[in-house]
Structures are given as C-alpha cells and as structure tokens.
Amino acid sequence: MTDSLRPPAPQELLHSLMQQLEHAAQMADHPFRTAVLTTQGCDGPRSRTIVVRSACADTGSILLHTDQRSTKVTEIQNCPNGSLLCYDSTAQVQLILSGQLSIHTDDDIAEQVWDQSAATSLRTYLAPHAPGTVLAGPNCNLPEEFRGRVPDRSELIAARANFAVIRLQLVLIEWLQLHRKGNLRLRMRLRQGTLTHADWIAP
Numbered sequence: 775m776t777d778s779l780r781p782p783a784p785q786e787l788l789h790s791l792m793q794q795l796e797h798a799a800q801m802a803d804h805p806f807r808t809a810v811l812t813t814q815g816c817d818g819p820r821s822r823t824i825v826v827r828s829a830c831a832d833t834g835s836i837l838l839h840t841d842q843r844s845t846k847v848t849e850i851q852n853c854p855n856g857s858l859l860c861y862d863s864t865a866q867v868q869l870i871l872s873g874q875l876s877i878h879t880d881d882d883i884a885e886q887v888w889d890q891s892a893a894t895s896l897r898t899y900l901a902p903h904a905p906g907t908v909l910a911g912p913n914c915n916l917p918e919e920f921r922g923r924v925p926d927r928s929e930l931i932a933a934r935a936n937f938a939v940i941r942l943q944l945v946l947i948e949w950l951q952l953h954r955k956g957n958l959r960l961r962m963r964l965r966q967g968t969l970t971h972a973d974w975i976a977p
C-alpha cells in the first residue's frame with residue numbers, strides 16, 4: 775500500500791490532457807469546456823470566462839472565438855502572452871495553459887472556425903454595440919429580430935465582420951492534481967505540440 779499518488783509519465787499525461795481538451799471542445803458539459811482566459815491589460819492582468827472551441831494535439835494549440843471589438847483583442851494585439859485556466863472539480867485537476875496568443879480575423883483559421891461553428895454561438899456577433907460599450911440602460915445587445923430566435927446562416931453575414939478567432943500556441947502546461955494521499959504538480963514545456971522538457975515542481 776503506497777502513501778502517495780502514483781505519478782504519471784509526462785509524455786502520457788500530455789497525450790491524455792490534449793485528448794481531454796479535444797473532447798472538451800465537443801462536449802457542452804465537459805469541465806474543461808469553459809476556461810478562464812487571462813490577458814495583460816494596461817491596468818494589469820484581466821481574466822474572463824471563455825469557451826474552448828477546439829484543441830489540436832499535433833500543433834499544441836487551442837482555438838477560442840470572440841468579438842473583434844472586445845477589449846481582449848486589443849490586449850492580445852498589444853501583448854501576446856496569455857494563459858488559459860481550466861479546473862475539473864470532480865477530478866480535482868487544475869491546468870494552467872500558457873503561451874502565445876494570436877488574433878485571426880480574415881485568414882484560413884478564421885474562415886474554418888466560422889464555417890464549423892453553430893449559428894447559436896455566432897449569433898452573439900450580430901451585437902450592434904461593441905462589447906463593453908456603456909449603454910443607456912439594460913440591453914442584451916442583440917438586434918430585436920434575433921432575441922429568442924437563432925438566425926439562419928444567411929442572416930449571420932453581418933456578424934462575420936465582428937468575429938475573431940483567438941489561437942493559443944501552447945508553450946507551458948502546468949498540471950496540478952489534488953489528492954488525499956498528496957498533491958502532485960508537473961510543468962511541461964512544449965514546442966509545436968511536442969514535449970521538450972518536464973519538471974516536477976512543489977505543489
């Protein structure tokens with residue numbers, strides 16, 4: 775009987791985590807599906823909830839999407855270093871995924887994500903006001919005709935100009951496993967999806 779948690783091999787752990795992130799992007803109730811994106815603003819770091827839209831183990835990248843007019847886009851353009859925080863409260867696993875963020879509006883990445891995304895999640899980009907705009911009063915920021923109705927693809931054309939993909943090229947993954955037998959923490963360094971270095975660090 776061991777009194778501590780059996781540590782995973784870093785390469786196997788990385789493989790499993792990337793698989794979980796790939797699944798998370800497809801499953802609305804996966805704990806890694808909603809993550810917290812932190813960027814660097816002019817007043818300091820700023821965090822917000824965001825949906826993981828896809829993950830690619832081969833390239834070591836994660837795709838998110840947002841409104842081109844949102845504060846985070848300017849922040850990323852000014853400072854491309856950022857991180858994504860995921861927490862699975864059942865497995866008691868925290869992931870800090872950090873690396874280089876980039877914004878894609880008119881390239882193949884943006885086109886592909888736009889084409890693959892459901893109309894329900896693209897409707898938000900029909901918002902007449904830029905996110906964060908001060909309004910005269912409470913307002914859901916959707917055109918009247920689309921409140922309570924999902925637009926069809928032809929009605930989403932105007933939304934395309936507000937749509938942007940955020941790509942996170944992973945450089946570091948920090949895995950923390952909480953366990954009653956003792957916690958474990960591993961920091962993995964990646965280059966283009968390949969594990970180049972791993973350190974066990976004090977939890």
Ligand SMILES: Cc1cc2nc3c(=O)[nH]c(=O)nc-3n(C[C@H](O)[C@H](O)[C@H](O)COP(=O)(O)O)c2cc1C
Nearest residue numbers: 808822823824825839840841844845846847905906
């Ligand atoms: C569960 C949840 C999911 C969200 N998903 C997204 C998303 O996928 N993309 C996005 O831009 N904002 C998303 N938001 C809204 C952001 O948290 C944030 O309020 C908005 O993007 C404005 O952020 P900014 O002003 O820091 O740029 C989500 C919020 C919640 C609560």
